[in-house]
Amino acid sequence: MKKIIVVIGLLLAPGVAGAATLEALLAGYRSEGAGPFLAERGAELLLREIPGATEGTSCAACHTRDPKQSGRHVKTGKPIEPLAPAVNPERFTDPAKVEKWFLRNCKGTLGRVCTPQEKGDFLQFLSTLR
Numbered sequence: 001m002k003k004i005i006v007v008i009g010l011l012l013a014p015g016v017a018g019a020a021t022l023e024a025l026l027a028g029y030r031s032e033g034a035g036p037f038l039a040e041r042g043a044e045l046l047l048r049e050i051p052g053a054t055e056g057t058s059c060a061a062c063h064t065r066d067p068k069q070s071g072r073h074v075k076t077g078k079p080i081e082p083l084a085p086a087v088n089p090e091r092f093t094d095p096a097k098v099e100k101w102f103l104r105n106c107k108g109t110l111g112r113v114c115t116p117q118e119k120g121d122f123l124q125f126l127s128t129l130r
């Protein structure tokens with residue numbers, strides 16, 4: 001019973017809504033066979049250079065090498081808010097948005113969808129930034 005009350009409390013508290021969504025996303029990737037998730041591998045994915053990518057030659061091309069900084073779309077020049085939830089609490093509060101952009105950005109950068117492992121590592125990395 002106590003546990004249930006804690007969970008409801010977490011869901012209602014505004015600041016931790018993102019944290020709850022992030023945990024749910026990671027749990028989803030685990031249920032697909034991925035995990036444990038390593039922040040270092042997520043950091044590596046951000047910087048990985050992919051020659052011949054159609055959209056950006058790395059995730060960092062649009063999101064910068066520091067997810068706490070605002071990025072800029074390499075093609076349109078449109079600003080992109082920081083990915084790190086520590087500085088942008090809007091991040092990872094909407095699972096549909098997360099999956100939509102993973103799909104689009106992984107295809108545009110890596111030329112394929114990201115695996116549940118890659119997505120989990122990436123979110124793990126972003127969530128460790130303070």
Ligand code: HEC
Pocket residue numbers: 045046055056057058059060061062063073074075080081090091092093094097098099101102105106108109110122
């Ligand atoms: C061509 C530019 C570009 C590249 C390259 C790019 N992204 Fe993005 N990304 C965007 C834009 C634009 C958005 C949506 C706008 C926003 O959320 O601020 C976005 C959003 C996201 C989101 C959604 C965050 C949320 O709030 O739900 C994730 C996750 C993400 N990108 C991961 C990646 C990863 C991983 C890579 C590399 C495999 C990558 N991106 C490469 C432009 C890019």
